[in-house]
Each structure stands twice: as structure tokens, then as C-alpha cells.
Amino acid sequence: MNKKSKKIVNPKIIELEKQVAELTSGWQRTQADFLNFKKQTATEKEKLTSEANAYLLFDILPVLDNFQLAAKHVPETIRDNNWTKGVLQIEKQLELILNNSGLTKIESQGQPFNAELHEAIEEVESDQKSGTVVEEVLTGYMLNDFLIRPAKVKVAK
Numbered sequence: 351m352n353k354k355s356k357k358i359v360n361p362k363i364i365e366l367e368k369q370v371a372e373l374t375s376g377w378q379r380t381q382a383d384f385l386n387f388k389k390q391t392a393t394e395k396e397k398l399t400s401e402a403n404a405y406l407l408f409d410i411l412p413v414l415d416n417f418q419l420a421a422k423h424v425p426e427t428i429r430d431n432n433w434t435k436g437v438l439q440i441e442k443q444l445e446l447i448l449n450n451s452g453l454t455k456i457e458s459q460g461q462p463f464n465a466e467l468h469e470a471i472e473e474v475e476s477d478q479k480s481g482t483v484v485e486e487v488l489t490g491y492m493l494n495d496f497l498i499r500p501a502k503v504k505v506a507k
Contacts, residue, residue: 404493407453411491411499414448417441418489456490458483458501467492469500476506 421438428434456467463470463481467490476484483503490501 400494400496403451404496404498407448407451407491407493408498410444410448414441414444415488417444452494453498454492456492456501458486458490458503460484463503463505467497467500468503468505470505471502472504473507474504478506480506482506 417437418441421441424434424438458468460478461483463483468483469490471487474484476482478484482505483501484506485504486501487504488499488502491498
């Protein structure tokens with residue numbers, strides 16, 4: 351005689367298995383949401399840090415500008431003076447700190463005018479091709495890929 355064995359199904363077990371599956375699914379969604387939250391928080395923190403650095407560097411740039419301006423106008427009679435050398439060394443040290451923070455100069459002299467990087471303050475007669483930057487009046491800077499300050503330039507007519 352061939353007897354088919356009947357599996358006894360307890361409705362309580364089926365209900366409990368459903369609950370386990372629902373709870374497992376909910377736990378997995380919560381875990382994924384938490385990982386997404388961690389990534390989003392880290393991204394926002396990085397963005398805020400970059401913005402704070404950009405504002406700080408923007409505020410420091412006039413100090414660097416003044417050092418550079420002073421260095422251009424050091425009289426020859428005191429160029430070899432230890433005090434003058436010390437001040438020029440402070441300028442270089444400040445530049446190094448800013449460069450190590452991701453700040454880079456925008457190269458302008460002799461480059462084609464780029465409205466995204468340059469601010470034209472004057473058009474001048476020149477033997478250079480029209481639209482070429484002939485003089486940089488104020489250095490522009492980038493922080494990584496973010497424009498901190500455009501270069502103020504004079505452009506050939």
C-alpha cells in the first residue's frame with residue numbers, strides 16, 4: 351500500500367514565519383537607511399568643512415596680497431637686510447600653508463581670457479592677440495575645484 355504522507359501544517363508556525371520574514375525585511379531596510387544616513391552625513395560634513403575653509407582662506411587672501419605687494423616694493427637698499435629677509439620668509443611661509451590647504455593660483459598672464467576665472471578690469475592696446483590677458487592686477491585663487499576669487503586682469507583689445 352502506498353500511503354501518501356501528509357504534512358501537518360500548524361497555522362501558528364506559518365504566522366510566526368511570516369512575522370520573522372517581515373521583521374527581517376524591516377531590519378534590513380533600517381540597516382540600509384542607516385548606512386545611507388551615515389554616507390549623507392559624512393558628505394555634508396565634508397562640504398561644510400570645505401565651505402568653512404573657503405571662507406577662512408578668502409579672509410586671509412588680503413593679508414597675502416599685502417605681503418606680495420610689500421615684497422614687490424622693497425627698496426634695493428634694504429633688500430639684504432635681515433628684517434626684510436624675515437618678512438619675505440613669512441610671506442613664503444603663508445603661501446606654503448595656503449598651498450598645502452589646497453589653495454592654488456590661477457595662472458593668468460598670457461592666457462586667453464576666461465570669464466569663469468578672470469575679471470576684466472580694463473582692455474588695453476597690445477601687440478598680443480585680442481582676448482589675451484596682458485597683465486594680472488590681482489591674483490585669483492581656486493580651492494581644489496572651487497573658485498575663491500577670480501583674477502583681476504587687463505586684457506588685450
